[in-house]
Amino acid sequence: MIGRTALRMAAIEALKGHTMVGGNVLDSEIGALDVGADGNLRTDQEKPFISVYVEGAKLEGGADIRALHRSGPTELVIEIGITAAMVETNGETGESSIVGLQIPPTDPAFEFFLDCTGQQVVNALTDPGNAWAEIWRGLSSGVIKIERRRTADATHGVRIAAHQMVITVDLLPDPVYGEPVAATSIWKKFFDKLAGDINPITVKKRAALLALLGxxxxxxxxxxxxxxxGMTLEEVRALFDSAVPAAEATEPNIASVAIED
Structure with a gap:
């Protein structure tokens, strides 16, 4: 779904460079923080990270006939992780400290790092001056629910700590295939913002998304x-929402419809 992709991409870009993890904001790398078969928490990252991905969405009732472009409540997951190995070492003193905080790498300090980074996430997504955050906010009609969770583990002597924020938003419907994108819509702003990114992968993603619009x-x-x-042809005809059957292939302009007794 285009809306899910846009929501995730906008969140990632809005967070890059605005927290203590710097640019290490990962796109859908769920394995960045994972539980192994032995039940232990694991990560393949070498420095503090944020991983952003979209999970479930559920639309119940209220859909227009058979409309499939509706998104409904959608869960955006933001995971923040750090391990005891992710520290900075002072070249002069040889002392280790947590990245961005310059405090000793103790368990309370890791928890403090996660709390601070979580607040930075909130600050970034609500920042009026953050163009990507503005797009992120515009992609939904509001936040329905926020869940915050923490987890920690120690595997082979390496401590891992992580926080997870699950933001459930009422995501806007996807653009309808074949309909023009309004010049004032959030979709126009999203695609215009993507156009300013010269990264080859982003260029290809934008082209692929535009192709989905028809x-x-x-x-x-x-x-x-x-x-x-999602109407059938018979339903459209019954509502007089199309040209008369003989002219449906060309769709002439319909100036008026008159019903005679």
Missing amino acids: DPDVTLNSEAQRRRF
């Missing part, structure tokens, strides 16, 4: 309308 110049209005509501 071409409004070759899509009949009636076809786009049927996609929006």
